[in-house]
Amino acid sequence: MESVSRQGVRTWALLLRAHAAATRCMSDRLRAEHGLSINDYETLAALAEAPDRRMKRVDLARKLLLTASGVTRLLDGLRNAGLVERTGTDADQRVAYAQLTPAGAALLDAASPDYAAGILALESQLSDAELAQLGDILAKLALEAA
Amino acid sequence: MESVSRQGVRTWALLLRAHAAATRCMSDRLRAEHGLSINDYETLAALAEAPDRRMKRVDLARKLLLTASGVTRLLDGLRNAGLVERTGTDADQRVAYAQLTPAGAALLDAASPDYAAGILALESQLSDAELAQLGDILAKLALEAA
DNA sequence: TAAGATTGATAAGTCAATCTTG
DNA sequence: CAAGATTGACTTATCAATCTTA
Numbered sequence: 001m002e003s004v005s006r007q008g009v010r011t012w013a014l015l016l017r018a019h020a021a022a023t024r025c026m027s028d029r030l031r032a033e034h035g036l037s038i039n040d041y042e043t044l045a046a047l048a049e050a051p052d053r054r055m056k057r058v059d060l061a062r063k064l065l066l067t068a069s070g071v072t073r074l075l076d077g078l079r080n081a082g083l084v085e086r087t088g089t090d091a092d093q094r095v096a097y098a099q100l101t102p103a104g105a106a107l108l109d110a111a112s113p114d115y116a117a118g119i120l121a122l123e124s125q126l127s128d129a130e131l132a133q134l135g136d137i138l139a140k141l142a143l144e145a146a
Numbered sequence: 147m148e149s150v151s152r153q154g155v156r157t158w159a160l161l162l163r164a165h166a167a168a169t170r171c172m173s174d175r176l177r178a179e180h181g182l183s184i185n186d187y188e189t190l191a192a193l194a195e196a197p198d199r200r201m202k203r204v205d206l207a208r209k210l211l212l213t214a215s216g217v218t219r220l221l222d223g224l225r226n227a228g229l230v231e232r233t234g235t236d237a238d239q240r241v242a243y244a245q246l247t248p249a250g251a252a253l254l255d256a257a258s259p260d261y262a263a264g265i266l267a268l269e270s271q272l273s274d275a276e277l278a279q280l281g282d283i284l285a286k287l288a289l290e291a292a
Numbered sequence: 293t294a295a296g297a298t299t300g301a302t303a304a305g306t307c308a309a310t311c312t313t314g
Numbered sequence: 315c316a317a318g319a320t321t322g323a324c325t326t327a328t329c330a331a332t333c334t335t336a
Contacts, residue, residue: 008269011281017288123154142163
């Protein structure tokens with residue numbers, strides 16, 4: 001039986017800390033300037049890139065790593081703020097779509113520079129090589145999610 | 147003005163996903179087998195390593211990256227479960243200590259193999275070199291927390 | 293029956309305000 | 315007043331159960 005290495009424990013702890021630091025930084029920025037959570041922003045951004053600016057809730061859940069009910073509650077908030085709306089479906093009456101509204105698109109545009117600044121704050125701490133390495137290594141761990 | 151790179155966006159997204167995957171894996175394990183959250187476990191482990199098996203709440207907050215009130219509520223739960231107790235302080239009447247109980251130490255021992263298995267599941271996806279690299283790079287990002 | 297979506301109860305943490313002690 | 319700790323109100327997400335449609 002293989003045992004846990006000191007490096008394993010160290011890296012685990014640092015993954016928790018780095019994530020906490022990065023998300024706190026990003027969250028404070030988006031919240032203060034635009035009243036958006038990270039998932040709010042990611043949702044608007046995902047919709048903006050989707051065909052017709054709309055997505056199925058199911059696909060949104062997968063993309064954001066949320067449960068179905070998490071998506072419902074997230075979209076409730078965005079809908080109350082007028083940033084998304086639920087649009088009628090085509091064929092299958094079970095699926096609901098979330099569609100970006102003009103107001104949502106406008107807020108996304110306004111928030112994007114701050115989001116970019118958050119990412120920049122992160123990548124500016126690393127060299128280009130380190131950034132790429134980090135991405136490659138994290139990609140192996142993220143696969144576990146599937 | 148320097149702009150965000152594609153790598154920056156990719157790495158940011160992967161940091162979120164890898165963290166979500168890793169903590170979900172660890173959390174499910176500890177929760178199902180021992181009824182502990184990750185922070186519950188980290189708290190018991192921190193106390194076990196501390197002198198006299200006790201720590202100030204303030205220090206616990208720093209260690210766990212929680213606010214003062216977060217620590218209060220975390221310890222409420224552990225205390226109700228009989229895993230920690232608040233011990234009288236020595237000099238400064240303001241500071242409260244959290245002390246590991248025998249029951250807490252026993253549960254920590256019981257949960258440790260599962261915690262180790264969670265870390266092992268993570269590190270087994272990487273080579274030794276990658277694990278060390280990941281730790282070094284995350285350390286740079288985690289500094290931001292301070 | 294199964295898939296998508298929602299709801300009620302709950303968990304875990306935050307912030308702002310407050311209390312106590314130094 | 316400042317520091318440590320707690321409490322109340324709130325946010326965000328989960329799970330389990332339920333409703334609707336395929």
